[in-house]
Every structure is written in structure tokens, then in C-alpha cells.
Amino acid sequence: MASPCCFHLPAGTPTDVIHAMEAEVRRIEAKYSRYRDDSVLSDINQRAGQKVGLDNETLWLINYACACFEQSDGLFDISSGVLRQAWDFRAGQLPSEATLARLLPRIGLSRIEISEAHLTMPPDMELDLGGIGKEYAVDAAAKIAREAGINRGVVDLGGDLCVLGPHADGSPWQLGVRNPRDTESAIASLPVYQGGMASSGDYERFFEIDGKRYCHLLNARTGLPVEYWASVTVIAPSCLLAGTLSSIAMLKQESGEDWLRSQEVNALLIRPDLSLLSLTDR
């Protein structure tokens, strides 16, 4: 994975537990990487248009992605990765309307069919589990630690976190929230006793033209970047849920605030002017 990853575990944690956690993260990354031709995800994409049998884990992840699609009114869509062909964040150029118009019809998770552990998607569709895979890997590594009897510590894969349990003295972990305009420093810290925390922001990949920021979070229906929030951080029972809620809130732009309130979760929303909006579940 491209981002720094670490496990904060109690002293004396057996090394084979740590190795098993690391192996699990690598397994999931290899299985769902779109950069590897031999990954399960690449296989699914290469066989677009055919009926493809899915293993339990993949079936479960894609079903979860479908729930995300439905709950976000189509904004969170694992088939929207084709928009990368239009948005080249290294070159920093705006795509033409014609390019977007050509790609948009290829997006739409409602066009896939899942029955009896088999997936059939249109021949022009491509799936990308980048939006949920890493969060899922965090939870999977945390699960291994818990099953080995480790109830304290934090699993951190590049800022997507799962807290196994509070410090020995019962106090919560103070987890830093990245400053969206200075990603090496924290803008705030949030107390977490247990569960997942994840952030979604406009700082991961972006370019600016005339002072306007174009980030990698794209509306799956218009193909255009979101711009209302600089970042959204959510605390939820699992890292996967936290990551999904923060992404959907980003994609929902202004209405993300009310939507998150109705989910009754703790969240920290940061506006582009770096003013903070804290939502608590009370």
C-alpha cells in the first residue's frame, strides 16, 4: 500500500500475531489491487460481460459496495474508476466535456447482476475496490489481533484506523486528524475507545488551476470533483463503515452534514477555509 502503515500493539504481543496481521493486509491488497494483473479484481474486470463466479469474501465486498451505492443515491460507485482516464492528476489538465460524456455511460453499479454467487457486469464496466478495500483490510487485521486475545492498540493503514481497545488505564486513544492543507500535521485530535475511524479528503490527489482545487473524489453522475468539504472524518463501529460514511459525506457535498447528523455518528467536517464542524452523536 502506498501510505504508511503501522500497528500500535501492546508490548509482548507475539510476533506471529503481528506477522499474521501483516500477511492478512498483504493478502487483501494483492487480492483486490487494480495494479496487479493476477488479482481477483483484475480477473473480474478482464471477464466483464461474462458470468463470473465469486468467492465468499469478494461476494460480500461487492454486496457491501452495492449497499453503499444505494445508500448514497448512486454517488458512491465502485464502477466510477474509469473516470481516471479523464482526470490525470499528474498532468493537471481539465478533461473535455466530450471525454466525460464518453465515460459516464460506462458507470452505474445498478447495471451489475449478482445471483447465486455469480457476478455479471456489462462488457464496458470496470470495478475498483480502492474505496473500501483498505478499510476492510484494517478491520481484517484488527480481527486477527482480537482473536489472539489482544484488546488494546490501534491498526493504522495510512490514516484508516481501527482501535482494538482503550489504553491500559482505560483512557481513549487520541487520534490525530490530518490538516487538509498541511497533511504532515494534525489539525485536531479525536478520542476513540474502540472501533473505526477514517477520513476522506480533497488532499490525496488533486491539482489546482487558477486557485481552484480539483480533487480525486468525483461525483459518479457528473464526473466532476467535489469541492464543498476539505475533509470529513467519521468514527463508526468499524473502519469500513467509518470510511464509507466519510466518503459518502464528501460526495454529498453540502447535504453531507445533515446526512451525517441523521446517522448519529461522531464526525469532524473541515471546510476549505479550515474551519471545523464537529458532530457528536448526542
Add this chain to the structure above:
Amino acid sequence: MKKTMNSLAALAAAAAPLAGQAEPVPTEQAVSYRFSQYQEADIPESRTFSDETTRYSIDIHQLGYRRPLAGQWYLNSELQYETMSGASPMQTYKNSEGQSAVLMSGASIDESRIDLKLAPTRYFEDTVDGTLGGLLAISTENDYDSVAVGAEGSLNLMNKHTTLMGSLTLSYDVLAPTDEFLSEARRRADGRVKRSVSLYEGVSQVINKNLALQVGAGFTRLSGYLSDPYKLDDHRPGERSQYLIDARARHYFAVGGGAALHLDYRFYTDSWGIYSNTLETRWAQALNAGRFSFKLTPSLRYYRQTQASFYRLTPAEAGEYSSSDYRLSSYGAFNVGLAASAGYGRWQISGDIQQYMSSEDMMLLQTPDDEAPALVDYSIVSLGIEYKTL
């Protein structure tokens, strides 16, 4: 899925099958050792013919090992070594005062038994979701050899909400009673064989996230030499058909680190005329404290049975079936138990204490006329330790 007001709930529900997902092949490897002591209480002195009152005592050593094999296979294995000593009832009879009295064997029993079990399981995840397992068990002691083979399977349906399970076990035992010069029965039993075929089918159903139910039915057919060569005047039919129906409920509670109430019921009847009912309840409580995890499980079981049609304390006519074995009499029994375990990292230690009390009076609703002084009370104390690697 219908869109709901609370997306978190909907997403959490979509994420939920992960917990129940699988069963993937377990990845852990574990070695365990357990020592148990089974001790029968003394028989009432007033009711024994000799002054022998000390009953059976068994020391049991169990060494367990389980590990993943190649592919989708997983192996469970266990080696057990038991040493037995003490006396056991040879006969219960009506004495000259009309009381039931017991003739004990004398503290002559002193023997050991070795038992090896291998149970490989194949896990299926792709086209079907379930398991298929085999069993091989071999047991040997100086007067009894036994070999059993079995197969069992489970099939998960409806997203694991329904599980069908079935098993078939065949066993073949050979008797070789010791001290053959003591009785005609012992000589007659030498080299005789006992066979069994056992079948169980069940279905379990998840009712909601806190409640699961299971019902099942079983049938066992025994044939061959089914009498007890060490008991006097013990002549049992050469065939026995056993039927059982059971039902189990599990209810989960978010108390402490999680708790489950177990309630099990079992009805049994056989072709020897025995009917029995078993009711058992357990409360399994988990507690977490830092890196320690604890589990405490108190249990209570009640059992009652009616006597076999040929159970009798008076001599039988020649050619008639008869037995005075207390296990074939009418009686009731209570068992109370407490199991505890503590886990730390890859280590787990566990302890278990069980106290069993049986008596003809514990039948409660209908007490039999004949006393059964040989009915046993016993206790089992065990201590175990397990080391797991991932």
C-alpha cells in the same frame, strides 16, 4: 435493498454477514493437555455384602493437537490415556430382609485404556458452503478393543441462517474379559463382538441475531454381545434400537463481554423399554480485562429414566432376559457443573468441576418401588492448558 432513513444501519447490516461469513478453514494450530479425575462416591456400607465400599476412580490424560492440512483440510486429533482402579457392582439383589443390596467386585480392577481419535474435516466455500468430515477412533484396553469410523457433514443455506447437519458412525468392539476362571459369563463373552450403527440428522436455524434453535433426531442400532460379563445373572437381548429427539436453544445477551443462555432438551427411548428425558441449561459468560479474557460457565442438568423391561433384582428363569445393572433401573439424576477458562495471548488455561448425583427418588414424579443402592454419585475435576499458534 430498500433505501432506509438510517444509512448507517443499512450499511452495518450489509457489513454484518462478515462476522458469520465463512466458515473458512481454521488457520490456527494448537496443542492442548487436559487432566481429569473421575471419582465415584463410596457405596453405602449398610448395603454391601462385603465390606468393599470404594468404587471406581479414573485418571484421564488427554493430549490434543489440531492444525490445518493442505488445501481446504483441517485435522483434529486426540490421544487419551486412562488408568482405572477400584471396584464396581457385580450384582444388586434382594437380601433376606427384603432390602436391595449390592455385591461389589472387590478392589480388583486396575487397568488402563488408550484411545486415539483422528478427525479430518474438508471445508467448502465456493459452490457449496459447508463441511465434510471423517472420524477414525481406536481404543484398546486389556479386556476390550474398539474401532469406530464415521462421517459427518454440514451444509449452510440461506446465507448461513440455516444449517443442515448429519452424521453416521459405525463401531466394532471385541470383548476379552479378564479372570475367565471366575465365571461362566466371562468365558462365554470371550472373543464376542458388539457392533453399532449410529445416525443423526439435525437442522439449526438462526431466528434473529440473538437467538438460534436446533432440532435433531438420532437412531442407533446395537447388536452382538450386549450383556455385561462382569455382572452376575446378566442376560440381555442381542439387539438394541435406540431413538432420540433433541432440541437446543441459544440466546445471546450483551452482558459483560457477551453471554449466552443454553437450553437443551432430549427425549430418548429404546427397544429395551427405557424412556428418558434430559433437560440441561448453561450460562456462558465472557469477560475481558485488558489482554486477559475469561469465560465462566455454570451448568445444571436433570436426567430421568424408566427401567428396562428385564431389569430385576430376583433370579430369572433360565432363558429369560435379566439384569440388575443400576444403569438399567428407574432413577433420576442431577448434575451441577462449573467450567472456567482464562486466556492470555496464545495461552489458555481451563478448569472444570462437575458433581453428579443419582437416586431412584430423583425420578420425582413416579418413584419406583425397588431401591437401587448401586446408583452412583460421582465428581469430575479437570484442569487443562492450551497453546495456540496462528
